[in-house]
Amino acid sequence: MVISLAKHLGGFIRWLLKGCKTNLKDEIEGNLDATWGNTYDTENYIIGIITIAVILGVILLLLM
Numbered sequence: 001m002v003i004s005l006a007k008h009l010g011g012f013i014r015w016l017l018k019g020c021k022t023n024l025k026d027e028i029e030g031n032l033d034a035t036w037g038n039t040y041d042t043e044n045y046i047i048g049i050i051t052i053a054v055i056l057g058v059i060l061l062l063l064m
Contacts, residue, residue, distance in 0.1 A: 003045065005048070005052075006044075006045050006048030006049050006051075006052060007028070007030075007041055007044045007045050007048055008028050008044075008048070009047075009048040009051055009052065010043070010044035010045055010046065010047035010048030010049075010051065011024075011027040011028035011029075011030070011044045011047075011048075012024070012027070012028065013047050013048070013051050014027055014043075014044060014047055015027040015028075027044075028044070030044060
């Protein structure tokens with residue numbers, strides 16, 4: 001569940017960073033060529049994990 005969420009979130013963030021110029025479905029499903037990771041899904045997963053960590057960090061800072 002968390003892995004799937006991280007991949008989808010990573011694909012969405014990557015789509016936003018590209019200026020919404022690519023197809024969102026291709027970004028989320030990993031149908032594009034990998035640039036710096038082994039596979040596109042791995043890249044999306046790493047971006048998703050970083051995004052989740054940042055969101056949790058901001059929430060923790062706001063609660064303290």
